[in-house]
Amino acid sequence: MKADQLLEKSKQYMWLPFTQMSDYEQDPLIIESGEGVTVTDIYGNTYLDGYSSLWLNVHGHRKKEIDEAIQNQLQLIAHSTLLGAANVPSILLAEKLVKLVPEGLTRVFYSDSGATSVEIAVKMAYQYWQNKGHHQKTKFVTLSNGYHGDTVGTMSVGSIDLYHKVYTSLLFDALVIPFPAIYRHSSGDEQVVRDESLRELRSLFEEQHEEIAGMVLEPMIQGAGGMNTMPAGYLKGVESLCREFNVMLIVDEVATGFGRTGKMFAVEHEGIQPDLMTVAKGLTGGYLPVAATLATDEIYQAFYGTYEEMKTFFHGHSYTGNQLGCAAALANLEIFENESLIQQAADKGDLLTELLQDIKQLEHVGDVRQCGLMCGIEIVKNRSTKEPFPFEERVAYQCTLKMRELGLLTRPLGDVIVFMPPLAATTEQLAEMVAILEQAIREVTE
Ligand SMILES: *Cc1c(COP(=O)(O)O)cnc(C)c1O
DSSP: OOHHHHHHHHHHHOOOTTOOHHHHHHSOOOEEEEEBTEEEETTSOEEEETTHHHHTOSSOBSOHHHHHHHHHHHTTOSOOOOTTOOOHHHHHHHHHHHHHSOTTEEEEEEESSHHHHHHHHHHHHHHHHHHTTOTTOOEEEEETTOOOOSSHHHHHTOOOHHHHGGGGGGSOOOEEEOOOOOTTSSSOOHHHHHHHHHHHHHHHHHHHGGGEEEEEEOSSEESTTTOEEOOTTHHHHHHHHHHHTTOEEEEEOTTTTTTTTSSSSGGGGTTOOOSEEEEOGGGGTTSSOOEEEEEEHHHHHHHOSOGGGOOOOOOOOTTTTOHHHHHHHHHHHHHHHHTTHHHHHHHHHHHHHHHTHHHHTSTTEEEEEEETTEEEEEEOSBTTTTBOOOGGGOHHHHHHHHHHHHTEEOOEETTEEEEOOOTTOOHHHHHHHHHHHHHHHHHHHO
């Protein structure tokens, strides 16, 4: 089929996620193939994948080992259900995950997207307390600007007005604690911001802990909320408050997991021990939709008993534990070992800090936030007052269109340009991508 025909059909039949379709009509993009850290469109234009195909890709596209693992699995079976039955790669992957995550997490519950993995964690935490007879512990605490997915349950524990406000009356109420964001805080001091937020959390727990089931957060850096980094010690502080007040700590590693922040999981930066942890995006190396919710033995045991005791966790999706996906995930995790990818990711994160120095100095860059290979560049109209450009000008979006012209793909979050290259990007590729970022920001904003 001719490229122009595909283009017309895409405009005629498709409705794309998180996309104003009039934008798509104006600046369409149709990817046909990928190789390494690049993707190519139907017209033969090649782009560097500066957002890892939306924060998923790890080793680049068409990674031989993962391709082969899927092909091999296809020789056996593509899918059979996990309801009441297991399958081979899902077992092996569960074992591997339990060995990788913080020690206390010993059980793996599969699903198929980041949102479902968090939805499951929220339902598990809720039912845990019900099964234990603490019927009043039903509320959830979240951080402002948190993002945990688009289902009604995960929007309820999310806190991004742009996405969630219109659904307010549909959602359950969560208790929102201000995220310890440094850039726009009057003190500009990490410790002040950290302690202020922890104080608020303490007083909330003091007042309401008997009604609080759990607290949900993204560790070290918030993704969709604008790439907001946490001050050192904050996560550890939250953990000890959760312990003190008997609140379940649910850590959403959907974006941060699998080396993205320079550690296998972001919780390792502060050595914390979640009660529930969710993983998705990088789990299959960016290949297939597999997600998992990891739980402690304490939680697992609260659901264990005879059927008549009515403690069963009644949740599951048609494609839960899909064999092709689990086989891809296994191959993905083997590459982490074989290529010492975590060390590489940490080193590349440090390199990126250096590369981003010039961008930090640009006239309309207010803040550059980074944790490993997860970065956000906040565009402002005025650096000293931190005044943003008018909403209608969509300056960050314009910057990303310019980047596309220059051969780099990414998407903005409001005024923040996201930069999240595949972990496999080489030093040279990282430098090339940052150079395009800089040129595009300059051309659009100056
Ligand atoms: C992307 C994301 C989700 C949602 O994952 P989906 O696979 O898009 O449903 C949840 N939590 C965090 C932190 C994310 O970044």
